[in-house]
Amino acid sequence: MNDMTPTREQREAKLEGMGCKRKRVEDIRFTQGKGNYVDDLKLPGMLHGDFVRSPHAHARVKSINSEEALKVPGVLAVITAETLKTVNLAWMPTLAGDVQMVLADGKVLFQNQEVAFVVATDRYAADDGINKVVVEYEPLPVVIDPFKAMDADAPVLREDLAGKTSGAHGPRKHHNHVFEWTIGDKDLTDAAFNKAEVKIKEMISYHRTHPSPLETCQCVCSFDKIRGELSIWGTFQAPHVIRTVVALIAKIPEHKIHVISPDIGGGFGNKVGAYPGYICAAVASIVTGKPVKWVEDRIENLTATSFARDYHMTTEIAATKEGKVTGLRVHVLADHGAFDACADPSKWPAGFFNIVTGSYDFPTAHVAVDGIYTNKAPGGVAYRCSFRVTEAAYCIERGMDILAQKLGMDPAELRLKNFIKPEQFPYHSALGWEYDSGDYHTAMKKMMESVDYAGLRKEQAAQRAAFKRGETREIMGLGVSFFTEIVGAGPSKNCDILGIAMFDSCEIRMHPTGAGIARVGSKSQGQGHETTWAQIIATEIGIPADDIMVEEGNTDTAPYGLGTYGSRSTPVAGAAIAMAARKIKAKAQMIAAYKLEVHEGDLEWDIDGFRVKGLPEKTMSMKDICWAAYNSVPPGMEPGLEAVSYYDPPNMTYPFGAYICVMNIDVDTGVYRIRRFYALDDCGTRINPMIIEGQVHGGLTEAFAIAMGQEIRYDDEGNVVTGSFMDFFMPTAVETPHWETDFTVTPSPHHPIGAKGVGESPNVGGVPAFSNAVNDAFSFLGSTHIQMPHDYWRNWRTAKELGVFA
Amino acid sequence: MIPGPFSYHRPASVADAVKLLSKLGDEARPLAGGHSLVPMMKLRLATPEHLVDLHGIAGLKGIRRDGNKIVIGAMTTQHELLASDVIKTSLPILHETALLIADPQVRYRGTLGGNVANGDPGNDMPALMLVLGAVYRLEGPGGGRDIAASEFYQGAYFTALEPGEILTSISIPAVAAAHGYAYEKLKRKVGDYATAAAAVVLTMAGGKVATCAIGLTNLHETPLLATDAANAVIGTSLDAATLKKAAAAAVAIMSPAADARGPVEYRKHVGGIMVTRALQRAAARAS
Numbered sequence A: 001m002n003d004m005t006p007t008r009e010q011r012e013a014k015l016e017g018m019g020c021k022r023k024r025v026e027d028i029r030f031t032q033g034k035g036n037y038v039d040d041l042k043l044p045g046m047l048h049g050d051f052v053r054s055p056h057a058h059a060r061v062k063s064i065n066s067e068e069a070l071k072v073p074g075v076l077a078v079i080t081a082e083t084l085k086t087v088n089l090a091w092m093p094t095l096a097g098d099v100q101m102v103l104a105d106g107k108v109l110f111q112n113q114e115v116a117f118v119v120a121t122d123r124y125a126a127d128d129g130i131n132k133v134v135v136e137y138e139p140l141p142v143v144i145d146p147f148k149a150m151d152a153d154a155p156v157l158r159e160d161l162a163g164k165t166s167g168a169h170g171p172r173k174h175h176n177h178v179f180e181w182t183i184g185d186k187d188l189t190d191a192a193f194n195k196a197e198v199k200i201k202e203m204i205s206y207h208r209t210h211p212s213p214l215e216t217c218q219c220v221c222s223f224d225k226i227r228g229e230l231s232i233w234g235t236f237q238a239p240h241v242i243r244t245v246v247a248l249i250a251k252i253p254e255h256k257i258h259v260i261s262p263d264i265g266g267g268f269g270n271k272v273g274a275y276p277g278y279i280c281a282a283v284a285s286i287v288t289g290k291p292v293k294w295v296e297d298r299i300e301n302l303t304a305t306s307f308a309r310d311y312h313m314t315t316e317i318a319a320t321k322e323g324k325v326t327g328l329r330v331h332v333l334a335d336h337g338a339f340d341a342c343a344d345p346s347k348w349p350a351g352f353f354n355i356v357t358g359s360y361d362f363p364t365a366h367v368a369v370d371g372i373y374t375n376k377a378p379g380g381v382a383y384r385c386s387f388r389v390t391e392a393a394y395c396i397e398r399g400m401d402i403l404a405q406k407l408g409m410d411p412a413e414l415r416l417k418n419f420i421k422p423e424q425f426p427y428h429s430a431l432g433w434e435y436d437s438g439d440y441h442t443a444m445k446k447m448m449e450s451v452d453y454a455g456l457r458k459e460q461a462a463q464r465a466a467f468k469r470g471e472t473r474e475i476m477g478l479g480v481s482f483f484t485e486i487v488g489a490g491p492s493k494n495c496d497i498l499g500i501a502m503f504d505s506c507e508i509r510m511h512p513t514g515a516g517i518a519r520v521g522s523k524s525q526g527q528g529h530e531t532t533w534a535q536i537i538a539t540e541i542g543i544p545a546d547d548i549m550v551e552e553g554n555t556d557t558a559p560y561g562l563g564t565y566g567s568r569s570t571p572v573a574g575a576a577i578a579m580a581a582r583k584i585k586a587k588a589q590m591i592a593a594y595k596l597e598v599h600e601g602d603l604e605w606d607i608d609g610f611r612v613k614g615l616p617e618k619t620m621s622m623k624d625i626c627w628a629a630y631n632s633v634p635p636g637m638e639p640g641l642e643a644v645s646y647y648d649p650p651n652m653t654y655p656f657g658a659y660i661c662v663m664n665i666d667v668d669t670g671v672y673r674i675r676r677f678y679a680l681d682d683c684g685t686r687i688n689p690m691i692i693e694g695q696v697h698g699g700l701t702e703a704f705a706i707a708m709g710q711e712i713r714y715d716d717e718g719n720v721v722t723g724s725f726m727d728f729f730m731p732t733a734v735e736t737p738h739w740e741t742d743f744t745v746t747p748s749p750h751h752p753i754g755a756k757g758v759g760e761s762p763n764v765g766g767v768p769a770f771s772n773a774v775n776d777a778f779s780f781l782g783s784t785h786i787q788m789p790h791d792y793w794r795n796w797r798t799a800k801e802l803g804v805f806a
Numbered sequence B: 001m002i003p004g005p006f007s008y009h010r011p012a013s014v015a016d017a018v019k020l021l022s023k024l025g026d027e028a029r030p031l032a033g034g035h036s037l038v039p040m041m042k043l044r045l046a047t048p049e050h051l052v053d054l055h056g057i058a059g060l061k062g063i064r065r066d067g068n069k070i071v072i073g074a075m076t077t078q079h080e081l082l083a084s085d086v087i088k089t090s091l092p093i094l095h096e097t098a099l100l101i102a103d104p105q106v107r108y109r110g111t112l113g114g115n116v117a118n119g120d121p122g123n124d125m126p127a128l129m130l131v132l133g134a135v136y137r138l139e140g141p142g143g144g145r146d147i148a149a150s151e152f153y154q155g156a157y158f159t160a161l162e163p164g165e166i167l168t169s170i171s172i173p174a175v176a177a178a179h180g181y182a183y184e185k186l187k188r189k190v191g192d193y194a195t196a197a198a199a200v201v202l203t204m205a206g207g208k209v210a211t212c213a214i215g216l217t218n219l220h221e222t223p224l225l226a227t228d229a230a231n232a233v234i235g236t237s238l239d240a241a242t243l244k245k246a247a248a249a250a251v252a253i254m255s256p257a258a259d260a261r262g263p264v265e266y267r268k269h270v271g272g273i274m275v276t277r278a279l280q281r282a283a284a285r286a287s
């Protein structure tokens, strides 16, 4: 060996494979303003469309007069439901098995609902046109409070469903009822409650909020009349699904539809579903023969395309005096707004809410979810979460704190006492899931030691005593959260969208010089797939990550995938990538054996190529194998080095984590101060620790926003009062706390590389940590549960209600 | 969020601007930094047919001493206020307040003139101008006139500006060198208008408050001078009982609107706290 021979470490490092803090390759263009987003797209002759929207939350539409609008210079067309009816598109199916108006058909059901689509030569003319469309409304009584939606005399919202006593998910018990979904053993659970020594019951609301990505929803549709082909560039988290939906509802053959998701400026679940803007832009392009762009503004995004949460969870836990949980019972009132447009796997109308038993060994549990209609925007999307997992985690993590308070136990101790034990994995939960792996005790103890939990409790006791003596007006809270997620939807046996199983896919082509391209069915919206997917391949086949180009988002070139949301990319697409890489490696091994004139079995893998067992100097690098694949493959073998894998996961993955928030609140103003936030995440194998840290920072910032002020709020008339960033709390770097991150590694036993997914964990686990901190701060003054969001004035109101100013 | 159609004018002198505004009438609006006006236009809450941009007029910018006064050109940006040594040394409360307005991007464009002429109860500068006894110089078709800030505000977005008039400068009398000051602003985040804010300028003599002025932001449809509250602290050493009395006197004149920042009761309550805290901080700074 001479000095020039790289060491094993150097060869390993050169790959920048899994475990490497590789810098994000996409940032080279993003940081120079060279990203390519939908709104950057300008096609010759392109028109612009924009919506006339309803000022009312519930009203009959008596007439729509477009005469004056059509006189505005530049305005070419005004599309209404009547226009859409001629192509049978006034209504569209939702992913949840409901139907939704594309444009107001006879009535409007929420404020800012789409009423007419004005098409013009530029965006300004379109907006001038909007202001000239005259719509005559007859206001109707509204249903805003979800708890009144099923009153006998509640106004009928969905007249189109008149007489329909069942919907996509079974019987409907009221005209404003969408579905009832139940799971678990009711009798066993009732029995557990009947003999419980200790019980808690609390209505825990997770308020309505919104994913609000930096880039709003938008598209450009271009119909080529000659070829009969429709091209759609859009902000789609799941471009293939959009292509299939368009084929099904627009009756255009699927191979003549080209869906392209260019760079996307954040999605967080907002960009999974199909919106009226897409349909109207497509119809407008078909009608005018010109490309049509539709770009939502911020107010439209916040008020019309897809809210999240709005779950009202009556939560009961049964336990022994010693604090061992014996049963869980939850009833959810789920406010779906005017149409059920949730983007859940088809068979799961309440998503995976049945992960609500969390990290605890509940012998029995029962859940019932009632979905209802109200005069609010449709949606119910998974805002940085895997289908109602955030709601479930909040429910159980608040519930455990409430139980701890009732028992007079420390909330951390109560959790340690009830955790599923490492030896119980794979663990079958009372509500039907099979948890793949976990070591909760280790994670929890690491968290407690890292922050000196015992010391913090002592400090809190001293602070409380000082408060009672009148020496301070600040109270202190510790918010513990230990979440278990269920991500990676999902196995074909129980997960599909519109009948398409929720697999994902990868195609790898290695070029003769040892570089290659990987096309994947997922779609990054900022998660850094171009970086991490190449790292998986680098480790699997020994080609430097820099030599692998990753491409996503073009349905003509990428293999069919179900897209990116629900933390499914690493668990599903990541597995497909590893499996495709392994196919490449298997063929490479045959080529290497042929070239080295040995049996395949005589070869062993060594970082970036094969070597002959026992003869370490007899090697062939992967780079050389790529070349050989194009000129000297074994007789009978096809040349080339390509592979495709479609991965149907055998199970979901179950990331978990231990978070704690330390917070002080000034009772006089309600102003809070986040003193410390520590987040330990276990997402199994870690592909790129730097990207994980970035994901955790972003998710925690969202969790902070949601818990501490971010909401979509309606007044009694159904007006949205938080329709812009002036009032919808979007924290800046100044308000954002400092994040401390940590980890343990418990690989998933069924995933090819043991990875579980991390993108959503911090949002799921963060919200209960913040809320528990506020609740913990006030608990010594006599409160049991304070609803979110915990903004300043509400904290002050709590203090006042607890008699602090008496 | 697309404004309606409008024409754009860029006069080169105050006289031309006044002429244009008089000629174009009600449908014309002066444009300064645009950071209050343009958002309103994007929401089509304001739909002026003509914008008369004041950026082309030399002499509307700058900060200078004029005898016992500091004179600030209406088109001086909030960033320029922050960068000025004169302001930092002679009117430190103006520096402190400017720093609490929005974010650097807004402050690079937003002007002092626009902020005080806008008439939005949420703007921070007007209450401070009341406290400092500022005088606004207006130029109109009938010539120039001076008006005290305390006479200027008539209601939300209603001011003493007559049709065709523009604000050209703001002059602020010198404040005693040994004064104490504080601007206390409660807001939900950077870039938010005040939930409640209080401006205090005071002087102390022998451990007691000698003079005091208190201004209130966003607690009424116009900025307020809390005269009773200020009188309540004069001659005292700001003991707990006095502070309580002053806060109560200030709260008594507040009538904020309920909004996402909180209900009326909360905004008044924290308004009182802002007064208390501003008084305490100002007293600690006075020498």
Ligand SMILES: Cc1cc2nc3c(=O)[nH]c(=O)nc-3n(C[C@H](O)[C@H](O)[C@H](O)COP(=O)(O)OP(=O)(O)OC[C@H]3O[C@@H](n4cnc5c(N)ncnc54)[C@H](O)[C@@H]3O)c2cc1C
Pocket (backbone or CB within 6 Å): B029, B030, B031, B032, B033, B034, B035, B036, B037, B038, B039, B054, B074, B075, B100, B101, B102, B103, B106, B109, B110, B111, B112, B113, B114, B115, B117, B118, B122, B123, B124, B125, B161, B165, B166, B167, B168, B191, B192, B193, B194
């Ligand atoms: C995100 C954001 C946050 C903000 N937060 C705050 C805050 O916390 N506190 C605060 O005080 N302000 C805040 N502002 C407002 C900002 O300070 C504005 O810049 C200021 O209110 C207006 O100044 P302008 O120069 O931009 O005026 P413009 O917007 O150009 O004008 C405002 C109004 O005054 C009139 N006008 C302007 N100049 C003159 C003149 N010389 N003579 C006669 N009339 C005139 C205009 O016709 C218009 O009606 C915020 C703005 C934004 C966008």
